[in-house]
Amino acid sequence: MAALAHHPQIQRQPRPLLGGQRQRDLFLVDLMAEARPEIVRELPMRSAAALGERRFTAWRGRSGRRYVASVFAVADEHALGFTDAVLLAVSPDRRILAARESGPFGIEAALTRWRDAVTLAGASEIHVHLLAEDGISRRAALLDLMPEV
Structure with missing residues (x-):
């Protein structure tokens, strides 16, 4: 069997990764993001590519840092x-x-007004990044991901 694997006339096809074309597309998105790190881009998580629903995603900030986020519909109260x-x-x-x-208390009225405003501006989803452990880390993530005006 081992002799067949190295036989010059037998061309072995590479095994497709889980997710097939979707997996290759995500890899290309990663490569494009690395080529232009100053642009904030969404980089869907390859490990979640085979899932039927999009529950998690990742964003690459201008600094090149990666931020994992949970995905919610804009109307989802959670x-x-x-x-x-x-x-x-x-x-x-x-x-x-x-x-x-x-914020530390999740001030409902202010957050609801913000959600209403971004919905009017065309937002369809809210991505929630929970891994910034303190205020300094959250502010750094905001500066890295915030859209340029």
Whole structure:
């Protein structure tokens, strides 16, 4: 069997990765992002590519740092229920329209007004980044991901 693997006339096809074409597309997105690190880009997580629904995604900030986020529909009340989180309002064409910190108390009225405003601006999803452990880390993530005006 081992002799067949190295036989010059037998051309072995590389085994497709899980996710097939989708996996290759995500790899190309990663390569494009590395070529232009100054642009904030969404980089869907390859490990979640085979899932039927998009529950998680990742964003590459201008600094090149990667931020993992949970994905919620803009109308989903759960998106506003997290404290000490970075909230990203995302358009259907995968751009960050606005970003803010939820705050330590998740002030409901202010967050609801923000969600209403970003919905009017065209946001279809809210991405929630929970891994920034303190206020300094959250502010750094906001500066790295916030859209340029």
